[in-house]
Amino acid sequence: MAGEAPELSAEERAGRPFPVSWDQFHRDCRALTWRLNEVGPFHAVIAITRGGLVPAAIVARELGVRVIDTVCIASYDHDKQGDLKVLKGISEDVMKLGGGTGKGLLIVDDLVDTGKTGKLVRAMLPDAHFATVYAKPKGRPLVDTFITEVSQDTWIFFPWDTALSYHPPLRDGAA
Numbered sequence: 414m415a416g417e418a419p420e421l422s423a424e425e426r427a428g429r430p431f432p433v434s435w436d437q438f439h440r441d442c443r444a445l446t447w448r449l450n451e452v453g454p455f456h457a458v459i460a461i462t463r464g465g466l467v468p469a470a471i472v473a474r475e476l477g478v479r480v481i482d483t484v485c486i487a488s489y490d491h492d493k494q495g496d497l498k499v500l501k502g503i504s505e506d507v508m509k510l511g512g513g514t515g516k517g518l519l520i521v522d523d524l525v526d527t528g529k530t531g532k533l534v535r536a537m538l539p540d541a542h543f544a545t546v547y548a549k550p551k552g553r554p555l556v557d558t559f560i561t562e563v564s565q566d567t568w569i570f571f572p573w574d575t576a577l578s579y580h581p582p583l584r585d586g587a588a
């Protein structure tokens with residue numbers, strides 16, 4: 414049937430786990446910065462909290478940008494998305510740096526999934542450059558620069574949300 418694909422349930426979304434280690438994440442952020450270095454310079458970096466804080470720190474360090482702001486948005490309770498709430502907007506100082514439309518500003522997040530978060534922030538700063546480390550197909554059109562695309566039914570497990578745990582041997586029935 415033509416039209417939009419149905420929303421995935423939480424189980425389907427978590428069906429394909431994609432665990433990311435600190436090492437891998439750092440490497441992917443550096444790869445992202447290589448690409449962004451061709452696009453800049455940027456007056457400031459804006460992290461979409463909380464997930465964008467970690468890549469924003471790495472990207473800002475590599476690009477030599479010291480003006481960092483946050484836009485604080487809450488929507489997911491683990492893997493279920495609710496209504497988006499803007500808890501804190503972009504500061505006046507950084508808005509001025511971007512001439513009111515975001516020109517020369519870099520927005521960073523860890524990933525785009527449905528694209529709802531990205532859409533909201535893009536509406537605040539239409540001329541800003543939007544970069545994420547990972548992108549799923551639905552959100553991908555909103556992003557200017559990203560490093561790795563994963564399928565929509567993949568759930569990315571970030572190192573700050575996970576911990577090492579015992580894994581039983583294959584012969585004992587481990588997947």
Ligand SMILES: O=P(O)(O)OC[C@H]1O[C@H](OP(=O)(O)OP(=O)(O)O)[C@H](O)[C@@H]1O
Nearest residue numbers: 462463464488489525526527528529530
């Ligand atoms: O493209 P979307 O479907 O909108 O999803 C992407 C957003 O979801 C996650 O944030 P979350 O709302 O879970 O908050 P967090 O960053 O504080 O973990 C992620 O960090 C992105 O910001």
Ligand code: HPA
Nearest residue numbers: 489526567568569570571
């Ligand atoms: O795949 C994901 N992983 C972690 N957080 C997320 N928030 C939206 N999608 C994801």
Ligand SMILES: [Mg+2]
Nearest residue numbers: 462463464465
């Ligand atoms: Mg987030």
